[in-house]
Amino acid sequence: MVMERHFERLFHPRSVAIVGASNQPGKWGFLLPMNIIGGGYRGKVYMVNPGERRVLGFAAYPSLADVPEPVDLAVVAIPARKVPEVVRQAAEKGVRNVLVVSSNFSEVGGEGAELERKVAEMADRAGITIVGPNTMGIYSSTANLLCIGAPVRPLPGKVGFVSQSGNLGVQMLTWGRRRGLGFSRFVGCGNSANTDVTDYLAYLGDDPHTEVILLYVEGVKDGRRFLEVASSITPRKPVIILKTGKGEQGKKAVLSHSGALAGPYELFRGAMRQAGIIEAETTEEMLDLAMAFSVLPLPSGERVAVLTLGGGWGVVATDALEREGLKLAELPTDLIQELDPHLPVFWSRKNPVDLVGNARRSSHFLALEALTRCDEVDLLVAMGVMFGANYWLEDVLSTTVRPFLRMLRRGPGALVRYQLSIARGARRSVGKSGKSSREGSGGVNLLEAWRWSDRAMTRKILGLMKSMGKPIIPVAVNESEFSTSLRFRRSGLFTAMTPERAARVAGHLVRYAHFLRESSGRERQDGKTGK
């Protein structure tokens, strides 16, 4: 029997009742209404607490049954043993969604597990969706509903996130915010009494506000159903998963956390791949992938071009791409001839394209454009093109200002001579702006200074991606996370923090694109043969 769900009302409730609402700072019953009010939820809020006349200034009702109007979502933060009575009242009142924050259920085994079964049975009979128990709560951007029992402020966006760990989930929301990643929905599954990750996944699959789905999964009760539901979504939306409980110690840790049974991982892993699910290796990678899949076009093959300002980074990237099973694109002769006049004589003349620290910014733009337009290239990893504010503010400024200060100390004569020298050099640099010294480093062309900004490069990359439909992943080793995040948030350009992480993202983009081509191929074939 499949229960009728009212997920639309869960994520867009017209009214919320908080059972166990409290005035006492730090308690779940305090944080939840604080977040709901502070988050800007516009529906009605009812506080339920038999021991208080008012909670946070709102009138408090002795019980859920006493709330005079209909309730779309009841949030429960009272000791476990009192929860069945609330579910009974919810059933009577016609509440279809009950979110149980309380712990002390199946995750502790014994009596707790018994209690959870009882609650689930009552809920099943009444057609109530139980979120939890032992959940941190939910978030829904389109309803401004921040129903989470922890200090957190998710950024609204298009990633739907279901997590079998509330604490991990909530911290990922904050981490996501710091990286500029916004969320449409979040659900902490808790113990999944009668509603589990697969149910939420199915909802997010059809949710028009969710474009990328993110899952943290320790174990699923019905693996077959999970894979079926996921398979029906992956041809339309990327589904990214972090699966834990892989080893023996890990499985035990899962059991005492969410109480889920983690099966043999290798088997599940193979099935996930077949279903087109994108598997992250680490928590950090979860966010990398969610960000990348939110904004990047998919590559039409596996041939990668690597652009770098220094050979070492090219080698690091090549190693990492090889580990992902990707190929370095073979660059055609005419491309090399096209670039040749603009680069120092000792440039690499092959992929990775090593600009050997060339300080003519125009050649960075030129190489990037030529590689993106090249038919032999499906995807680009571009290192040394982003610099970040701290590069200019700290490194370049200190290189410029510190000698000045030292000269100042040597006396006015030295300072004046120093300034005259630089003025002469700068004049000469502008005079030579047309030609580049092919034997040496050439120096900076001051007339193209504006091109050195990350803003100019961002526009260039976004333009190329749009016109050519190919993913470009800039890498910014020396940029602060803050600048990278700000750029992602403002302009939607994903920047990898290291070439290794760029390669991981590239691998997943290529594999998912391949999966999509295969599955649409199958569909067309199925259509032809009338299946």
Place this chain on the structure above:
Amino acid sequence: MVMERHFERLFHPRSVAIVGASNQPGKWGFLLPMNIIGGGYRGKVYMVNPGERRVLGFAAYPSLADVPEPVDLAVVAIPARKVPEVVRQAAEKGVRNVLVVSSNFSEVGGEGAELERKVAEMADRAGITIVGPNTMGIYSSTANLLCIGAPVRPLPGKVGFVSQSGNLGVQMLTWGRRRGLGFSRFVGCGNSANTDVTDYLAYLGDDPHTEVILLYVEGVKDGRRFLEVASSITPRKPVIILKTGKGEQGKKAVLSHSGALAGPYELFRGAMRQAGIIEAETTEEMLDLAMAFSVLPLPSGERVAVLTLGGGWGVVATDALEREGLKLAELPTDLIQELDPHLPVFWSRKNPVDLVGNARRSSHFLALEALTRCDEVDLLVAMGVMFGANYWLEDVLSTTVRPFLRMLRRGPGALVRYQLSIARGARRSVGKSGKSSREGSGGVNLLEAWRWSDRAMTRKILGLMKSMGKPIIPVAVNESEFSTSLRFRRSGLFTAMTPERAARVAGHLVRYAHFLRESSGRERQDGKTGK
């Protein structure tokens, strides 16, 4: 024939001559003296440029030979074909260290390789150490010598770093600075004409200012000698390496970068392990390891205790530790009984110790202390104990302030009622401070607010590490890199950015500690049998 080296003069030169010094911004010949002057170098600086009367305000000499006084280090930034003449003059003048920034040597093959051989032969005959060619330069903290041709400002410290890629090396210096990691020396090997990574490694092994050695290696000419030298150092100092050029494409990329031949990686890898060399997987991990090995005591076994505020992170950490081959410590019954009264009834009662979001800070301190003192535990990974300024400033503040603002909009009546409610709750919270509600979340004890600061926790962790001699790795998923770095720089507490990265560090600590025990065991045995 082993050449006599004058590395002490390379890293502490009394005078530096810059051949090719330039007034033109962006050129190597401009950046190098700017950095040398700006870095606060106190020895003598001579500018050499036949086309200028003054460079950066200093008198310019037409050639190295024209410099009237002795030169300890000659820095060369002129086209490759002119370099042999400079080396000839250096030999004549008795300069023992020549740093060649110029490119266009063996990395381009053919004539360039021929030129490099010629330079190396001349240098060998004259007993000159050639740094490079094709190097970014060197840094020496104790001489304030920032002889690097790129905008960079390394933090002084105790990590000695040799890199076969200058660009990568320099960016790692900046990245290190951002993470609070300081360096004693840096050398970009360049093409290693007559001096390679092994020579520098040997010097750093005996350098009293270097406590941890970091290497970026694409390939070594004499693998056996490299391993011998490394083996003689690893029992005294940790040697951390990032080895690239692992796969086929990677090897090709190496060839066109540093011109080194990367041999079969798997063989080399095994030999490195035997030599006690610590191998980083990624550039990011290089810094993690350099930081961790700079400050952490070594564990006496492989049994790890995991402390977490939420079960999910515990599972993630367990998976990652298992991947490293580490064991979760079995917690003795008396430890569990000791913690039991201070934690909610539904706490895990095993390792990982899940504090289940407990908001009594005293119990975090208590659990940390009990686990560190426990004889069954060799190493700790502690999640959820660091919060970072942005947690308080952004998350907690917004949870507190935003509802206030919403209430303000509802009118003065609602605001006053809201404030009265919270005042009542806070009073009650303080009144109950002695006992903790074991069924619920208990709420925050306002009397222990000071303990929630990262500063208090830092002191606690540093104190425990010192008294027990065990490594504790706090994890700060939701802290900005900035706060974590500041703490490392100020107090020397290493914080991992994710549990996965903590596990990698833990794995390396355990393996290196094991290597040290084995090698000192061998030594003792050798001593006994009179070998």
